Amino acid sequence: MTFTIGEWAAGGTDEFGCRWSVPTETIFHGPARKTHTSERPFGIGGYRSRSYAAGKSFMLQGWCKPMAEPEWPLLVAARRRLMSVLSDGEQGLLVVDDGVTSRQLTVELDDADPKWDIWEANSGADWQLGFYAADPRFLSTVERTAQATLANTSTDGLNWASGSPGGLDWAAGSPGGLDWGVSGSGGNTLVITNDGTAPSWPLLTITTPSSCQNPTFTDPVTGDVFGYTGSIVAGQTLRMDCSPFNPTPVTLDGIDRTGALASASFIEIPKNSTRAIQFTGTGAGTVVATWRDADL
Secondary structure, eight states: OEEEETTEEESEEOTTSEEEEEEEEOTTSOOOEEEEEEEOTTSSSEEEEEEEEOOEEEEEEEEEEESSSOHHHHHHHHHHHHHTTTTTSOOEEEEEEOSSOEEEEEEEEOSSOOEEEEOGGGSOEEEEEEEEESSOOEEESSOEEEEEEEOOOOOOSOOOSOSTTOOOOOSOSSSOSOOOOOOOOOOEEEEEEEOSSBOBOOEEEEEOSSEEEEEEEEOTTTOOEEEEOSEEETTOOEEEEOOTTOSOOEEETTEEOGGGEEEEOOOOBOTTEEEEEEEEEEEOEEEEEEEOOEEO
16 A cells, blocks of 8 residues: 655655555544534433534554665655655645555644654664645545536527518418527536545536636536626636635636625535536536545
8 A cells, every 4th residue: 555645655665765664554544523412401312413524633654664775874865755745834635545446635744743763773764644634535536527518599590480581480470480489508417426435526617619607507406506607708717616625616717706606505416426417607618527536
């Protein structure tokens, strides 16, 4: 099993000739639950609301051994690599490959001290890193996609109306003819499947060949509506991220447009489920949804 963050990896021999072993880890422990209860003052038990998974802390612990001579310079360099992992307080992707599946977590260092204990004769060292994941879900490293389009009003077809330039008059009155309406932006459907055991949230990227107004996404199962008020034109890109972990869920060409949300019922794809999300609006546009299967 390998654990990789950027250029550092444990669970094998690195390019510098150091073997990193991970005999102890707690990464696969499930997250704690956030419970919300209050005591019933005049009866048995208590009142509760739905619980949710909390962020989780976990630890990776093992040993590092140089596989070539001289050992001491390799150990010094290995310690520098270990201590550089997320050292600026940033978040990073931790990729876990167990030989069957490859999954990732967004992590940062927790408040535990990183450890590096040298063995006798400088032949190796014991190490330990503690991590915190605000989002406790394991996400697949394989990104899934779906696409839907929004069509402009059609101006072609058969002329079945009377008058100039003529046509087939099947109805009385002026100007006569059959009124079947026009084909317009009735929307299309994004079919999104989450095969994981935790909810997933899609990123919706909208582009247009001409113009698109008020793109809106609706989950007919829950009635949730995620809608944007405004227009995008050819060459612009609107991104609407349903993830609650994104502080700027809506951007237009990279500029925060979260204030233009008409409805902020973010679309969620529950565990082991498929949703047919309706894409509506005015004008022409294409939306590409990207997401990952998620597990706890």
